[in-house]
Amino acid sequence: MNALEGRQISFSYRKGTSLFSQVDIQVGQGECVILRGPSGCGKTTLCHMLVGIIPRSISGEIKGDILLFGQDIRTLSLARLVQKVGVLFQNPDEQLFFPTVEDEIAFGPENLCLSRKEIGLRIEEALETVQMSAFRLVETETLSYGQKQLIALGAVLALQPAILILDEAFSQLDSFSTQLVKGIIQAQKKMGHAIFMVENSEDHLDLAERVYEMHDGRVWEVAL
Ligand SMILES: Nc1ncnc2c1ncn2[C@@H]1O[C@H](COP(=O)(O)OP(=O)(O)O)[C@@H](O)[C@H]1O
Ligand SMILES: [Mg+2]
Numbered sequence: 001m002n003a004l005e006g007r008q009i010s011f012s013y014r015k016g017t018s019l020f021s022q023v024d025i026q027v028g029q030g031e032c033v034i035l036r037g038p039s040g041c042g043k044t045t046l047c048h049m050l051v052g053i054i055p056r057s058i059s060g061e062i063k064g065d066i067l068l069f070g071q072d073i074r075t076l077s078l079a080r081l082v083q084k085v086g087v088l089f090q091n092p093d094e095q096l097f098f099p100t101v102e103d104e105i106a107f108g109p110e111n112l113c114l115s116r117k118e119i120g121l122r123i124e125e126a127l128e129t130v131q132m133s134a135f136r137l138v139e140t141e142t143l144s145y146g147q148k149q150l151i152a153l154g155a156v157l158a159l160q161p162a163i164l165i166l167d168e169a170f171s172q173l174d175s176f177s178t179q180l181v182k183g184i185i186q187a188q189k190k191m192g193h194a195i196f197m198v199e200n201s202e203d204h205l206d207l208a209e210r211v212y213e214m215h216d217g218r219v220w221e222v223a224l
Helices: 043-050 078-084 101-111 116-129 145-157 175-190 202-207
Strands: 004-012 020-027 032-036 061-068 085-088 163-167 194-198 210-215 218-222
Touching: 004 043, 020 032, 020 043, 020 061, 020 194, 020 210, 020 218, 032 043, 032 202, 043 061, 043 085, 043 163, 043 194, 078 085, 085 145, 101 116, 101 145, 116 145, 145 175, 163 175, 175 194, 175 202, 194 202
Parallel strands: 032 194, 032 210, 085 163, 163 194
Antiparallel strands: 004 020, 004 061, 210 218
């Protein structure tokens, strides 16, 4: 079974102005799939659909089905959804909401009503994975851009989703953070997790099993 599947997805923000249509995508377990395409073609919009931000927070006209491990995304509660799929965007400042690193990472697990012990373990593990354990009590605002992106990723990983969406998440990272995140993606793949990554740079093709191209409202697979 595919971890992530889009079947004949079409979307428009306003009636009569289609952004893309009849999009079919699949990401298998343990697979990393890259989506590339020109600015403004709808890549971020597609990511928003795959994690439920559309239609939960942003509305539009949707057709087709999105399946997470075979389950229709529309049937999932928010709590189940965030444990299945996590997303990292380009700009961590849009994704960080709390004064300290610990608060940021704790927020997701706390909302799942996990035990104190489990929440503590999740925080420790997430910080270890992104190599930011020493920054646990630090104020997020004092961190560098790359460090903030690592914390945003840590907050996602603390929910242990089996599908990760990265929307140009590398674009402003320094080389240390880039290598670290690439290592994390490799480890996630080994765990059988699925990665869907919007990425125009050729530098990260080594991570991918398959590549899709988006253009003029269509998506198709290209040979690697
Ligand atoms: N919330 C929104 N409401 C209306 N139009 C939007 C919204 N978000 C993005 N768009 C428009 O949809 C198009 C695709 O945007 P986006 O998905 O961000 O493309 P990409 O990520 O490929 O650069 C753009 O023309 C953008 O202006
Ligand atoms: Mg985008």
